Each structure stands twice: as C-alpha cells, then as structure tokens.
Amino acid sequence: MALKESEAIVLRTYPLREADLLVTLFTRLEGKVHAVARSAKKSKRRFGGALEPLTYVRAYYEDRERQELARLDSCDVLESPLADEVSYSRAIALEHVAELLDELLPDREANDAVFRLTLSVLAQMQHEAFWMPITYFELWMTRLMGYLPELSECIVCGRELNGDRAFFHALADGLMCLDDKRLASSEISAESRAIAAQMFRAPVESFTGASWPRSSASDLRKFLLQTLQRHIEKKLVTAGMLEKM
Amino acid sequence: MGRFAEPMTRLIDELKKLPGIGSKSAQRLAFYVLRSSDADAEALAAAIRDVKASLRLCSVCNNITDVDPCVYCSSATRNQRLVCVVEEPTNIAAVEKTKHFNGVYHVLHGCLSPLHGIGPEQLKIASLLRRVENGGVDEVILATNPTVEGEATATYLSSELRRPSLRVTRIAMGIPVGSDIEYTDEVTMLKAMEGRREM
Ligand SMILES: [Zn+2]
Ligand SMILES: [Zn+2]
Numbered sequence: 001m002a003l004k005e006s007e008a009i010v011l012r013t014y015p016l017r018e019a020d021l022l023v024t025l026f027t028r029l030e031g032k033v034h035a036v037a038r039s040a041k042k043s044k045r046r047f048g049g050a051l052e053p054l055t056y057v058r059a060y061y062e063d064r065e066r067q068e069l070a071r072l073d074s075c076d077v078l079e080s081p082l083a084d085e086v087s088y089s090r091a092i093a094l095e096h097v098a099e100l101l102d103e104l105l106p107d108r109e110a111n112d113a114v115f116r117l118t119l120s121v122l123a124q125m126q127h128e129a130f131w132m133p134i135t136y137f138e139l140w141m142t143r144l145m146g147y148l149p150e151l152s153e154c155i156v157c158g159r160e161l162n163g164d165r166a167f168f169h170a171l172a173d174g175l176m177c178l179d180d181k182r183l184a185s186s187e188i189s190a191e192s193r194a195i196a197a198q199m200f201r202a203p204v205e206s207f208t209g210a211s212w213p214r215s216s217a218s219d220l221r222k223f224l225l226q227t228l229q230r231h232i233e234k235k236l237v238t239a240g241m242l243e244k245m
Numbered sequence: 246m247g248r249f250a251e252p253m254t255r256l257i258d259e260l261k262k263l264p265g266i267g268s269k270s271a272q273r274l275a276f277y278v279l280r281s282s283d284a285d286a287e288a289l290a291a292a293i294r295d296v297k298a299s300l301r302l303c304s305v306c307n308n309i310t311d312v313d314p315c316v317y318c319s320s321a322t323r324n325q326r327l328v329c330v331v332e333e334p335t336n337i338a339a340v341e342k343t344k345h346f347n348g349v350y351h352v353l354h355g356c357l358s359p360l361h362g363i364g365p366e367q368l369k370i371a372s373l374l375r376r377v378e379n380g381g382v383d384e385v386i387l388a389t390n391p392t393v394e395g396e397a398t399a400t401y402l403s404s405e406l407r408r409p410s411l412r413v414t415r416i417a418m419g420i421p422v423g424s425d426i427e428y429t430d431e432v433t434m435l436k437a438m439e440g441r442r443e444m
Contacts (some may be wrong), residue, residue, distance in 0.1 A: 049391070049433065052393045076430075081393055082392075082396060082436070083432060086396035088397045088401040091359055092359040095360045237362045238359050241362065
C-alpha cells in the first residue's frame, strides 16, 4: 500500500513485543492513528527523539491489509519539546495535552481545528507559564468536542446568569443559578466566565504576557475537567497530577 | 483453553504474564518445559524461587542485590562521594561497561511520568536526598534517559539537590560515536551544541 505523509503530533508510545513501539499519532491527514514503529526501542537511530510525547513531526506511514495498526515508516522532527528545558511541571502540562487528545479524539477522523489549536497551545508551553495555555486548551477542546453547555444561562430555569452567581455540579450538564444549584455544587466566578468568553474571541497568543497564577480561572478548569471526565466516563490521570503540582 | 490438562493450563497462564509472551509463545515454552528433563525443570523452578528469596534492594542505593549493602556501596576502592543517578537497575550495567566510572549509584526505579501518574513520591527520591543530607557526597551525576520524562526527572532532581557544597551534573546528550553529523536529527544536534566543551 502507498506510503502516506502527514504532519502529526505524537501522543504516546507503548512497548510492544521485543523492540517495537506502538505509537499513537494525531495526524492532520486523518486524525488519530495507531501505528507500529518496528525496532524503535532497539535502534534509536531510525526514530531518534521523534517519538517523544508532543513532538510535532512529519510522519510517513502505511496501512496494512486487514490490519488495524498502520506501519510507521519514519518521522522527521518539526518541533521537539526537548528543544526547551523540560521541568516537571512542563512535563505534566505537555502530557495533559497528550492525554486529552488521546482520550477525546476518535480514531481516523481528521480534525483540523483541533490540530491547529494544539499547535498554537504547544507554542505557548515552552516556558514556565502553563496555566493559561492549559485553560485555553481545555476550554476549546470541550467546545470543539461538542461538550460545552451554554455558559450564560441556568440549565434548570433558563434565567440569564450574566452578572449573577453561577454554580456547577459533577453530575449536571451545565451551570445553575443560586436558586437551582444542587447540594455540594461549586461556584464559578463571573470573572472566570468572562475569561472564557474572551478566550472564545481571541487566539491563545493574545493572552501571553499577563500574569496567570494557578488560581486564575481554576474554577473554570475544574468545571471543564468535570465536564470532560463525565463524557469520557473516566478520570484523567494527568488531571490528578496537575492538582498535586 | 480447555483442551490442556489443568497443570499445563496453569503453567501457560503463568508464562503469559511475562512481558512479550503471548498465548502462542506461552504454549511453546510450556511444551518445552514438559519435554525437558526433571533436573532441568527443577533447576528452572529453583532459579525462579531463589531470585525472589535472595534478591532485595540495597538499603543505600536501591540496586538489586543479594548482599546488603550491594557490592558498589560496600566497595573500599570506589569513590563513595560520587553518586550516579539512574532510572533502572539495568542502567548500571551500561555505565559499568565503560570501566571508567569509579563512583557509586542511586537507582530511582523509574522516572517522573505524569501520564502514568508517577510523581516524585513514587520514586526513590527521598532516600537520595537523605544520602546527600547526611553529607559524604561531593557530586551527583544525573544519568536519567534523554527523553521528555527523563529530562523532567533530571530537572526536578537538580532543583531538589541544590546545595552550596554539592556539585550536580547531567550526562551529555549528543551524536553517537562513529555516526555522521549529516544524519543526525535536529534535536540531537541542538543538544550536542548545548553540551559542547572547551578544547
Ligand atoms: Zn435557575
Ligand atoms: Zn548499593
């Protein structure tokens, strides 16, 4: 079969048999693809650092007859996370992006909006300020996957929430007003809702420079992760790591 | 798999738990054991039992050993003030092969891996900090893998180990000896440039 060529982002690798690696790629051409990289564990020369998580590569792969797994022929590195210093917190942020993509994207379904989002967010993750790009990525992923409810009205009574207090709950599919909130709900501040509205109007680059401590929009991130985890019906490992960071 | 006798099924099931062994290989190995002599089968069983009974982690460096402290930590000729930090016990052999390292080791038993939920608490980091805290260490060489997670581990350790009296170094990353610069990928080349030395 013909060799396919596509820009791709490496999501994760698993050891497979003796020396092979199973690689999950997010390709621009056809979305998430699982491929086998033969001898990648033994002969580092063929793939070098190209299979590290969140490496932006040009991948060459081919489908094999009657087989689910493609064969990864080679990868050229376009942008490596190893080019900048990798702190522990940066590794958590990068692998959080990888886990979200891996868990949320269906196999073999191109999604150029998510691909462009990922590239622009990764470009903002070169240094130590992660909370802004993480928030931006979680927000847009929730929306692009179709899981984001309307943030401006109460899901119970339909009342406008702008200017009023708003609450969310792990089992509720949207925000609630003060009268309708469930027991053990958390509040999402008007400020954080305003940040979300801004993030829908502007590219991620426009938010750099401003100081973004962990506390900025932390309620929004909690709401987004609850929403995402409810849809995929599992806990995200890196969400727990971010919490402990 | 009802077609095998119960003891055979049990052996196949146990073998299948080994890394890289699927159903086919497990059956092949099980039949090999069945055909081998009683002495050979007994020796295999004894070797498996003994490895668990007699091997443990060195109380100083966490290397796998049958004596505690291990041969490196109890050696009078090795420089006990020079500690090389590695991810896995098997990495020690790679350093030993050079025959040019005369220090001792510290095995982390893994690296920081957010995707697998492995943070500093899951690694043997506290015991490394204790070793340094107790004095007696002049230099720590960080020999974790040149991967995203290995780098994250080294960066984390370097900040945790920061003390005025301690030298913390990272092994160089770069072009394999005997290879050609023309065929070196850009990340490796970048790291090789960063790690250049005065001549
Ligand atoms: Zn309401
Ligand atoms: Zn030892």
